[in-house]
Amino acid sequence: MRLIKVTGGLGNQMFIYAFYLRMRKRFTDVRIDLSDMMHYKVHYGYEMHKVFNLPYTEFCINQRVKKVLEFLFFKTILERRQHGSMKPYTRKYRWPFIYFKGFYQNERYFEDIKDEVRNAFTFDLDKVNDKTRQILGDFGSDGVPVSIHIRRGDYLLPKHWEAIGCICQLPYYKNALSAMEKRVKDPVYYVFSEDLEWVKQNLPLRRAVYVDWNKGEDSWQDMMLMSRCRHHIICNSTFSWWGAWLNPDPDKIVIAPEQWTSTQPGSTIVPKEWIMVPIK
Incomplete structure (x- = not known):
């Protein structure tokens, strides 16, 4: 399973979610991880489901259990200024859980699915x-x-x-x-x-x-x-x-x-x- 950590305010959440949408095109087992957002007190917490009517949760896990799993079963991949290159994220790994941490602040990460991203980020005018x-x-x-x-x-x-x-x-x-x-x-x-x-x-x-x-x-x-x-x-x-x-x-x-x-x-x-x- 590939997990993508979500953190930050609305703008950062959107970059991470757009990256997730791109990863989902390649891997059926990719999920966004909202575990850290359960305790995130800065800004207004996780907003994607409130602003865009997207699913509230994809994957959440108890923080203590998560730390144990990270130590034993997770391979953590940190974003290192790849400037939109998907190569580090689409390669094959042998670990049961691949955990991606980053903000992915570059249009190139989702350049070929712009229409899908715009559709996902449609504001709910009823609100x-x-x-x-x-x-x-x-x-x-x-x-x-x-x-x-x-x-x-x-x-x-x-x-x-x-x-x-x-x-x-x-x-x-x-x-x-x-x-x-x-x-x-x-x-x-x-x-x-x-x-x-x-x-x-x-x-x-x-x-x-x-x-x-x-x-x-x-x-x-x-x-x-x-x-x-x-x-x-x-x-x-x-x-x-x-x-x-x-x-x-x-x-x-x-x-x-x-x-x-x-x-x-x-x-x-x-x-x-x-x-x-x-x-x-």
Whole structure:
């Protein structure tokens, strides 16, 4: 049996699930493992079944039993920046349990099943709140809708700042806005951020809708609204990456940072069709 560990917030869960869908094409005995999510208190826990109506569980096991099995019967395969290569994951192994750990943040892992991934990640519109429903009805009626995601919040914490928080700051957003406005006439920015006051004080947006109502377990509706925009400015966040990717329009413009983390260039995760701009 091949098990794929699920962890992280919604964006990371989606990358892992897309990788699982690709693996399922090759192996009938592959399962996602939600054991760690049973104790995951960051973000909003496992969300795939709530946001997309996917199955709640594929494989769960008692944590203590799992540790014993890992020691005796598991062969653990860690993702080591394969940049989308499936070779380490599709080879034959003699162990009874092959356990895959990683985030698989690259479109190449599921490039040949994009339609299946989009179908799996179809938002349940019956669950959207009244304000989101109202905004959806107004999309595109007064200018070209462009999403812009400014992630601050946890990215400003000391434990995250050096690796990821310092990447998309004011210089990046000014560069991104300049690049977008050279390409799009009459944009209306739909702004998604945990710190909208900072945005209002620092970014000169002539026309903007500040999305401030999707809180707590409704946060996924921000991603859904992003995906309905015509174009996108993302930050180094898998949440806005998916918000842009799920827009199926082949002519969309997506602006992304040329650096994703302090050690990882944007090219390792940003699709080749998207436009990368400097962060300074």
